[in-house]
Amino acid sequence: MDQPVLKVNNLQTYFTSDAGVVKAVDGVSFEVSKGETLGIVGESGSGKSVTSLSIMRLLKDTPGRIADGEILYEGRDLVKISENDMRKIRGNDIAMIFQEPMTSLNPVFKIGRQLEEAIILHLKFSKKEARERSIEMLTSVGISRPEKIVHEFPHQLSGGMRQRVMIAMAMACNPKVLIADEPTTALDVTIQAQILDLMRNLTKTTDTAILLITHDLGVVAEMCDRVVVMYGGRAVEESDVLSIFANPKHPYTQGLLASIPKIGERLDRLQSIPGNVPIPSRMPEGCKFAPRCPHAMDICWEKEPEYKEVITNHSVRCWLHEEVPQDESELVGSTQH
Amino acid sequence: MSQNLLEVHNIKKYFPIKKKLFSKKKEFIKAVDGISFTVKKGETLSIVGESGCGKSTTGRVLMKLLEATEGKIVFEGNDITGLSDDEIRPLRKEFQMVFQDPYASLNPRLTVKEIIEEPLIVHNIDKAKRADRVVELLEVVGLNKYHANRYPHEFSGGQRQRIGIARALAVNPKLIIADEPVSALDVSIQSQILNLLKDLQEKYDLTYIFIAHDLSVVEHISDRVAVMYLGRLVELTTRDELFATPLHPYTKALLSAVPVPDPTVKRNRIILKGDIPSPAAPPSGCTFHTRCPFAQDRCREQIPEFREIEKEHFVACHFAEELGS
Ligand SMILES: Nc1ncnc2c1ncn2[C@@H]1O[C@H](COP(=O)(O)OP(=O)(O)O)[C@@H](O)[C@H]1O
Ligand SMILES: Nc1ncnc2c1ncn2[C@@H]1O[C@H](COP(=O)(O)OP(=O)(O)O)[C@@H](O)[C@H]1O
Ligand code: SF4
Ligand code: SF4
Ligand SMILES: [Mg+2]
Ligand SMILES: [Mg+2]
Numbered sequence: 001m002d003q004p005v006l007k008v009n010n011l012q013t014y015f016t017s018d019a020g021v022v023k024a025v026d027g028v029s030f031e032v033s034k035g036e037t038l039g040i041v042g043e044s045g046s047g048k049s050v051t052s053l054s055i056m057r058l059l060k061d062t063p064g065r066i067a068d069g070e071i072l073y074e075g076r077d078l079v080k081i082s083e084n085d086m087r088k089i090r091g092n093d094i095a096m097i098f099q100e101p102m103t104s105l106n107p108v109f110k111i112g113r114q115l116e117e118a119i120i121l122h123l124k125f126s127k128k129e130a131r132e133r134s135i136e137m138l139t140s141v142g143i144s145r146p147e148k149i150v151h152e153f154p155h156q157l158s159g160g161m162r163q164r165v166m167i168a169m170a171m172a173c174n175p176k177v178l179i180a181d182e183p184t185t186a187l188d189v190t191i192q193a194q195i196l197d198l199m200r201n202l203t204k205t206t207d208t209a210i211l212l213i214t215h216d217l218g219v220v221a222e223m224c225d226r227v228v229v230m231y232g233g234r235a236v237e238e239s240d241v242l243s244i245f246a247n248p249k250h251p252y253t254q255g256l257l258a259s260i261p262k263i264g265e266r267l268d269r270l271q272s273i274p275g276n277v278p279i280p281s282r283m284p285e286g287c288k289f290a291p292r293c294p295h296a297m298d299i300c301w302e303k304e305p306e307y308k309e310v311i312t313n314h315s316v317r318c319w320l321h322e323e324v325p326q327d328e329s330e331l332v333g334s335t336q337h
Numbered sequence: 338m339s340q341n342l343l344e345v346h347n348i349k350k351y352f353p354i355k356k357k358l359f360s361k362k363k364e365f366i367k368a369v370d371g372i373s374f375t376v377k378k379g380e381t382l383s384i385v386g387e388s389g390c391g392k393s394t395t396g397r398v399l400m401k402l403l404e405a406t407e408g409k410i411v412f413e414g415n416d417i418t419g420l421s422d423d424e425i426r427p428l429r430k431e432f433q434m435v436f437q438d439p440y441a442s443l444n445p446r447l448t449v450k451e452i453i454e455e456p457l458i459v460h461n462i463d464k465a466k467r468a469d470r471v472v473e474l475l476e477v478v479g480l481n482k483y484h485a486n487r488y489p490h491e492f493s494g495g496q497r498q499r500i501g502i503a504r505a506l507a508v509n510p511k512l513i514i515a516d517e518p519v520s521a522l523d524v525s526i527q528s529q530i531l532n533l534l535k536d537l538q539e540k541y542d543l544t545y546i547f548i549a550h551d552l553s554v555v556e557h558i559s560d561r562v563a564v565m566y567l568g569r570l571v572e573l574t575t576r577d578e579l580f581a582t583p584l585h586p587y588t589k590a591l592l593s594a595v596p597v598p599d600p601t602v603k604r605n606r607i608i609l610k611g612d613i614p615s616p617a618a619p620p621s622g623c624t625f626h627t628r629c630p631f632a633q634d635r636c637r638e639q640i641p642e643f644r645e646i647e648k649e650h651f652v653a654c655h656f657a658e659e660l661g662s
Contacts, residue, residue, distance in 0.1 A: 043523040043524065043525060043526075044494075044523055158612045158613075160612055161612065188387035188388055188550065188613065189387065189550065189551075189552075189591060189594045189595060190387065190590055190591060190594045190608075190609045190613075191387075191612070191613075192594065192596075193593075193594035193606060193608050193609075194608055194609070194610075196596070197606070197608055215523065215524065216596060217524070217598040218553075218595065218596025218597055218598045219596045220598075221596065221597060221598045221599055221600040221602075222596045222597065222600075222604075241600045242600055242601070245598070245599060245600050245601075246601075255525060256524060256525060257598070259524050259525045259527070259528040260524055260528075260553070260598050261528070261531070261553040261554055261556065261557040262553060262597075262598060262599075263552060263553050263556055263580065263592070263595060263597070264556075264580070266556070266557070267557070268535075269532050269535070270528035270531055270532055270557060271528065272525060272526070272527075272528035272529040272532060273525035273526075274529075276493040276495060276496065276526070277493060277494075277523055277525070277526065279493075
C-alpha cells in the first residue's frame with residue numbers, strides 16, 4: 001500500500017464559549033493515500049465539517065481551536081506549522097470544496113477572474129497561461145462553453161454549474177488532497193449523478209486523494225474505497241467500503257445501514273435508531289452511543305471504549321469488540337442489507 | 338372499491354414575473370402547468386421531482402393557500418375551486434399540511450401546547466377539551482405531556498417534526514399534505530418519522546399526499562407515485578409499476594441517478610446532460626426534450642399528452658410504447 005498523503009491522529013477540536021467547552025471533535029484518526037477516496041460519514045453535528053476545517057486550519061474566525069492531535073501532510077504536522085506555510089499548502093496541496101459553492105466563490109467577481117487569480121497565486125502562471133488553464137479546467141469539469149462562462153458572475157449560474165466551477169477552481173492547482181464537504185447535498189439527484197461522475201473521472205486521471213464527507217451512504221457506497229464512521233465527534237468505525245457494508249461492527253453503523261430505505265426493498269416498517277442525535281454540549285459519559293444502543297452494557301455508561309483495530313484494517317470503538325477472542329460473528333448479529 | 342377523496346383537474350398556477358419597464362408582454366413563471374390526478378381515500382400518493390418542478394406550489398394550491406390560475410379541485414365529490422373564504426372555512430379542517438422545515442414552520446415564541454392548540458381554537462373547540470386533546474396528540478406522536486410547556490428550540494429536528502405532525506392531526510383531518518417531511522432529517526431519524534406516518538395513517542384512516550425528492554423514501558411510503566417535471570406530470574402509476582417498469586425517460590433517469598447503498602452493485606447509470614430549464618422559459622413541446630436522450634423533432638414541437646397507456650399507468654411521452662419495451 002502507498003504511503004498515506006494525509007494522516008490524522010487523534011484530532012481534538014474544541015469550541016469555547018460562555019456556556020463552556022464543546023468538544024466538537026474528540027478523537028478522530030484516519031489516513032488517506034494517493035488516488036484513494038476516503039469517506040467520512042455521520043449524522044449532522046457529528047463533527048465532519050469541523051474535522052475538515054481543522055485540516056485546512058480554517059477555524060480562525062470561529063471560537064474553535066485544535067486542542068490536541070496531529071495532522072500529518074507528507075510527514076509535516078499541519079497543527080504546528082506557521083500560518084504562512086499553511087497558506088502555501090492551502091489551495092496548492094490541499095484544496096477544499098463545500099456544500100454551498102458560494103462559500104468559496106466571490107459574488108462580485110466574474111468566474112474567469114476568480115479562477116485566474118487562484119491559478120496565478122498558486123502556480124505562478126502568467127495572466128495568459130492562467131486564462132488558458134482556466135478554460136481547460138472548466139472544460140474538464142464538463143462546462144460546454146467555458147469562453148462564455150468566464151465572463152459570468154456566480155449568481156448567473158445554476159447550482160450544478162457553480163459546483164462545477166468550484167471543483168474546477170479546487171482542481172486547477174493539482175492538489176494532492178481534495179476535501180469535499182457534502183459536495184452534492186444541495187443538488188438535485190440528476191445533477192448529483194453528473195457531479196459524482198465528474199469527481200470519479202477527475203481522480204482517475206490525477207491520482208488525487210479525496211476526503212469525501214457525506215451523510216449519504218449511497219454516495220459512500222458508490223464513491224469510496226474506505227470509510228470512517230463518525231458519531232458524536234468520534235471516529236467509531238473504519239474499514240474498506242465492502243466490509244463496512246457487509247460486516248459493520250459498530251452498533252451505530254449497523255443501525256445507520258438498517259435505517260436507510262433502499263430501492264427494491266419493501267419493508268412494512270423501516271428499522272430506526274431510537275432517540276435523537278446527541279448534542280455536543282450534553283454528551284453522555286462513557287460511550288456516546290450508549291443512550292441509543294441496543295447492546296449497551298454497564299461498562300458502556302461508565303467508560304469510553306478505545307478506538308482499536310480489531311482485525312486488519314478494521315477499527316472499531318465499542319466495548320463489544322474490546323476483547324476479541326470469540327468468533328466475531330457471535331458478538332453482534334451482522335445487519336442484512 | 339376505493340373512492341376518490343380528491344380530484345384535481347388541469348390545475349395551473351402561474352406567477353407573474355415583475356414587469357420590466359416598457360415591456361409589453363406579460364411574463365409568467367409556470368410553476369404548475371396543467372396537472373390532473375386523483376387521490377383515493379386511504380392511500381398515499383407521492384409527488385416526486387427535482388427542486389423547482391412545482392411540488393410545493395401544487396401542495397399549496399390544494400391547501401388553498403394559493404389560488405389556482407386555472408383548473409378544478411373536487412373534494413369528496415364537491416367542487417371547491419371557487420368557494421369563498423366563508424364557504425371554505427369548515428372544509429379547512431379536512432386538509433392539513435406538514436412542512437419540510439420543522440425549524441421554520443413552528444412559531445418559536447409559542448409553547449408546544451400553544452402550537453398544537455392553535456388549530457383547535459380556530460375551530461372553536463372549548464378550552465377544557467383542548468388541554469386533554471393536546472396531551473393525547475403528544476402521546477400519539479411519541480412525545481409526552483412534559484413536552485407541552487417547552488419551546489420549539491428545545492427540541493431536536495425529529496421531535497419538532499413530531500410536533501408539526503401533532504398540530505396537523507389536531508382537528509382530525511381526512512387529508513394530510515406532507516411537503517418533504519423528512520428531507521431535513523438525519524437518516525436514523527427519518528425512518529422514525531416515516532414509521533410514525535404509516536402508523537397514524539392506519540390508526541386514523543388518513544389519506545396522504547406525500548411530496549418528496551428522494552425516490553427511496555417514496556418507494557417505501559407510497560401506494561401510487563406521480564413524477565413531476567417543470568410544472569407537469571410526466572408519469573403516474575402504482576408504486577410497483579413505477580419502480581418495476583418506469584416508462585418515461587425522465588423517470589428512468591431519476592431512478593437510475595439514485596446512489597445505491599451497496600458497494601457490490603455496479604450500475605450502468607443514465608446521466609442526463611444539462612440543467613433543469615427555468616419554468617419562466619420552459620422548452621417548447623415536451624419540456625424534457627432538452628435533456629432527453631431519445632428526443633426527436635416531434636418532441637420539440639408537440640406537447641405530449643398525459644395518457645393512460647396501460648391501466649392505471651399514465652405517461653406523457655410520444656414514444657412511451659416504443660421506449661418502454
Ligand atoms: N462555529 C462554531 N461555533 C461553535 N460551535 C461549533 C461551530 N461549528 C461547529 N460547532 C460545533 O461542532 C459540532 C459539530 O459540527 P460539524 O462539524 O459542523 O458537524 P457535521 O459537519 O458533522 O454536521 C456542532 O454540533 C457544534 O456544536
Ligand atoms: N410565490 C412565488 N412567486 C414566484 N415564483 C414562485 C413562487 N413560489 C414558487 N415559485 C416558483 O415556482 C417554481 C416551482 O416552485 P416550487 O413549487 O416551490 O417547486 P418544488 O417544491 O418542486 O421545489 C419555482 O421556479 C419557484 O421559483
Ligand atoms: S460501547 Fe456499548 S453502548 Fe457503545 S456502541 Fe458498543 S455496545 Fe453500544
Ligand atoms: S416526448 Fe420525446 S423528449 Fe419527451 S420524453 Fe418522450 S421521447 Fe423524450
Ligand atoms: Mg457539515
Ligand atoms: Mg418544495
